[in-house]
Amino acid sequence: MSSTLIAFRALVRKDVAIFLRDRRALVVSVLTPIVVAAFFGSLFGGGGDTVSRIPVGVTDLDDSALSKAVVESLRHDQSLATELLPEETAHQRVVTGKLRAAVVIPAGFGASVPGALLGRADKPSVKLFYDPSQSIVRSVFAGIITQHVMQEVTRPFSSGNGMSIPFTLASQPVSTGPRYNGYAHAFAGMSVQFILFMGIDAGVALLLMRETGMWRRLRAAPLSRAMLLGSRVAATTLIAILILSVVYSVARFVFGVTIAGSFVGFAMIAFAFAVLAATTGLMIAAVGGSVAATRGVATFSILILVMLGGAWVPAFLFPEWLQNASKILPTRWAVDGLDAMTWRGLPLASACAPVAVLLGWSALFALIAVWRFDWEGD
């Protein structure tokens, strides 16, 4: 083996060995994304097939045949977990967040609704309490209530079950993958976030090397700039791939996240993202000042990048303008790329664009690093 290769191997091995011996780094980089992804994944539906029901309350102040029929109909709705409660209790449980919404059927409801339907009586006022943090539930619940009331109030006019929706809805989860797994997106997002944090640590480590004299020592050896910076990129890339491998192994065997798309595509995206994390660290080391200030600014920047990249919540929940704007960010491409190869089950061709964008950003970061690097400084 040539001297150059031996030196390159020594530099890379040193960085990997330091990482593996650093328990804090291991915990932050490997365990934390797993724990956080497990939490977020469970919030976004986890890996189950069952549709979660909306917890709601219903208060029947009328106690008429119609109101009882509506209540019974609501209790059998597959979208709802309905509890029959006194008004005060229903209100309190919405206030405390235990119920998403509650409906109060007023006294006289059963008597006035049939007339109101034909415009011959005043419409009764039905109260609807809802949790303002779950405002979308208000519309959903209002629609369901309307459906059940209409069904029950028209029952006497029809031969069978009353008025119903004049079609059936055949819901079908659409992805190429076997089935949606809420953990898949969470693992993609958290892997991106915490590997970028590891990239920051790699950059800060380079700044620390300047402070401790290690950088002087390295530059005293017959090593080119390309060797010194290239070895750091290689080491950080290796560490990032190692983290991704461990995190996705846990995702696979514990949380059932599968690479339903192209495995080669997944590997390509993982590699491109690992290079991005490495060059991000290098750029941080090149433009950074003091260690504390650099770490603070870099952490803030990465948090913004991963947030806008859809790592915390899927980008489709963003306003449309933000969905479009965030497409410029490498984090968005990383998260979308990993999603595409896991639960969306897309083919290798779908990995090409994310890989190109990630490597493009990596090249830009590397150029900035080389341009701004203070070679003669300690």
Added chain:
Amino acid sequence: MHLVADRLQKKFGATTAVAEVSFAAAPGEVLGLLGPNGAGKSTTISMLAGLMRPDGGRVLIDGIPLGTGADPTKRRLGLVTQEIALIDELPARMNLEFFGGLYGLAGRLLAGRIAAALELTSLGDRAADVPKEFSGGMRRRLNIACALLHEPQILLLDEPTVGVDPQSRNAIFDTIEALAGAGRTMVYTTHYMEEVERLCDRVVIIDHGRVLADDTLSGLLAGAPVSNTLTLKYDVSPDGAALEEIKNLPGVIRVDLKGPELSVSATDLGTAAPRVLERLAARGFSCQELTSRRANLEDVFLALTGRTLRDT
């Protein structure tokens, strides 16, 4: 192996760090490089180590100009930095493997060099321990060992004993003397005069980016405008007339009176001391206590730079 600094110059913006520095060190020679903070010492070391490209002049190693980056001539150099540049998370042996690897060493050759470096620095029994568990002296010794693996013929030691206990310092001195004895060329910077006096065959003093003196220790003492000091204590302080008479004696450079203590600086104590005592006795001043001190490197340094070594 000969090391030559040939009219080295370096500027940082408008500031001239090294105006013109020239000196040479021969194989087996330990050359002391002294200078106050900001004198250009660190910049000079950086240029000697190939860390920094000079704006003018050049560094020659056996007549070959030294470059920066991947210049293979750098293999002939070893740098012991002032900071302890070790990887605290990795055992001593892995540190040595790493630094050896930087110079292309591997396998049995590297293992042999590591064993030799550990033996030279008396760290053989601690090779499996991490440096953060070491004493300051052991860390310094490992820091030196890391610079020796590729067997450099020229060693640049930048304050290698800072923060070290006397026992470890002696161990480091022994290592350096052994290396010099083996024909290595060494450039040694320090703030400790006794280290220079023990180790260095020759001393270069620089300030404001220029060489102020370049000679052996005895040559510096003989040639520099420095003085030996005679200190006398009196019950009654000598008066102004007496001081004026002492000042005018041949060989006397300076006279200072602090309370009852009279300090007389002279080029030759053997000639000056009897005359001073005789004149003061003639004026009725009886000396109670007398001490004398020969001029040393500290005085030379003070005379040349206006500062003491410790102040720098």
